[in-house]
Amino acid sequence: MKKNSRSLESSQRQLRQLLKEIPSSVDTAYERILNRVTDSKLVKKVRGLLHIFVSAERPLTLQEINIALAILEKFENGENCTSENDLETDSLDTFEQKVQSL
Numbered sequence: 001m002k003k004n005s006r007s008l009e010s011s012q013r014q015l016r017q018l019l020k021e022i023p024s025s026v027d028t029a030y031e032r033i034l035n036r037v038t039d040s041k042l043v044k045k046v047r048g049l050l051h052i053f054v055s056a057e058r059p060l061t062l063q064e065i066n067i068a069l070a071i072l073e074k075f076e077n078g079e080n081c082t083s084e085n086d087l088e089t090d091s092l093d094t095f096e097q098k099v100q101s102l
Contacts, residue, residue: 026054037102046102048072066095 023029030050037043052060052068060068070087074080081087090098 042102044076045069048076049099049102062092062096062099065099066090066092 023032033050034043034046037046048069049065052065052072066089067084067087070089071081074087079086089095
């Protein structure tokens with residue numbers, strides 16, 4: 001029984017520590033995410049991804065995020081986008097790795 005008591009105590013201590021680390025606001029969470037990006041060129045992409053996540057009315061599929069980010073990049077470059085054919089998207093495997101690394 002003592003072993004379970006210690007295990008429970010350790011789990012509770014870890015949980016309390018995790019709860020202390022939760023950002024107090026969405027802005028704080030985003031700042032933490034952006035501060036982890038070391039490449040200034042990537043900050044724009046990460047910020048774009050965060051904007052897409054926040055503005056979505058529902059959870060998006062990876063393919064939808066891929067398309068939304070491609071549209072955002074076209075818009076930011078002042079380029080027109082009239083159909084999905086105008087977009088340069090990554091394969092889903094490549095895009096998933098890109099999002100994880102960002």
